[in-house]
Amino acid sequence: MLEEMVIDGVEILEGADGADPADDALLRAAHGDQRAFAELYDLMSARVFGLILRVVIDRSQSEEVLQEVFLEAWQSAASFNADRGRARSWLLMIAHRRAIDRVRASQASRRRDLAAGARELAESSPGLDDEVELLIDGGKALTSLSELPEPQRRAIVLAYFGGYSQSEIAALLGTPLGTIKTRIRDGLTRLRRELEAAR
């Protein structure tokens, strides 16, 4: 019933019964259905690629990560449990983890490049405030994020889009680690409430 709905570049909302077609596609892909997996790709690839690109920035690296994400989704499709969340959340979680891994792996080489004398690179890169702003601009679609108190928003944006760990954020902001943990917890709780209210 879904096959004819899946057309490249066409926005597909919900099935007639209110179900998310991505859930259905992933459940069928878990049984080895490659056609269902292609549907999942068509439904989700632009969403997944947008997230990867936001975190990784570099386009060719983002394309590599995209491939890793869908390969992992194929291999581990059986671990998706529809009672515990949506297929799109499951897939975005994998995409986010893979993107963060990629960013962290390249941190070491970035330091090496700087050590090699590319000082101008360091001097021309944006300061932390600019960076947070840039990251938030990318998340405009989610108005709930902009309604968070500034310290909570900053901690969440640095973690989720910047790829920094909590202790790194504490170091970057010169704020105690315990405070950062509280901000992330409170910020996420507040986000969830706003999302639920928006539903």
Next chain:
Amino acid sequence: MNEQHFRELSAARALHALSAEEEQAFSRALAEHPDWQAVVDEDRETAAALGAATPEVAPPASARATILDLISKTQQFDPIDPSADPADPTSGSDPDPALASAPPPARGARSNAPAGSGRGRRRAAGWFALAASVAVLLTGALVFPWGDIVGPKDPVSVALQQVEAARDAQVASAELPDGATAALHWSTQAQQAVFVTEGMRGAPAEHDYELWIVRGDRPISVGVMRIDRDGSAAMLAPGFEPGDALAVTVEEEGGSPTGAPTTDPIMVVATA
């Protein structure tokens, strides 16, 4: 662990912002309190909503064919018994290294490791005695070439600069027979500690170096330490207290699966 503490871990975990040590604490707590799974699921959905807030970008058309071709040649993992791993819905999702043709190593492997097993604890008891025997202690004046070589928004750099600026900045270092050096730079005022190594060879194939804070005879994982092509590495050592030792062991890829060192340290920096 109380529920409030667990909720903090769960939130940061949904953003992939936990250290390896926190990841293990998270898994242990969830194994003890399966009813907290609802918190984890909820946080994951919220984090996914953040991810969905980024603008959609269509990948190049060629990516579709490449991926569909790739999966047609790749075997899926066997369906997993859903009760086998209540700790983590995504833990089964790291590719089996034998099957994965994609290059990056799986990193979630340690997230559901049973840490602090009896065997690990027993091993840890005699562990620091060995560690101390290879330690070379050199506490002295501070020389700081590091601030210039790392980027301005690099957390390690920021921490090093904060240590440098602090009045109570200290450094302890150690040297191995093969010429590799390690140093811990710390300041109590700045609440920062940074571990820096130079001249290290990369870890053996399919292994990683893991850095530990050793307090008394108790090792606490700081995380996997990756060595640059030029043989250096710099890592934050959050939670360090003066008197602790820092030690490096060789562990399986992704870090010790038990949460305790499985080999004797190759390098130790003592601060007491």
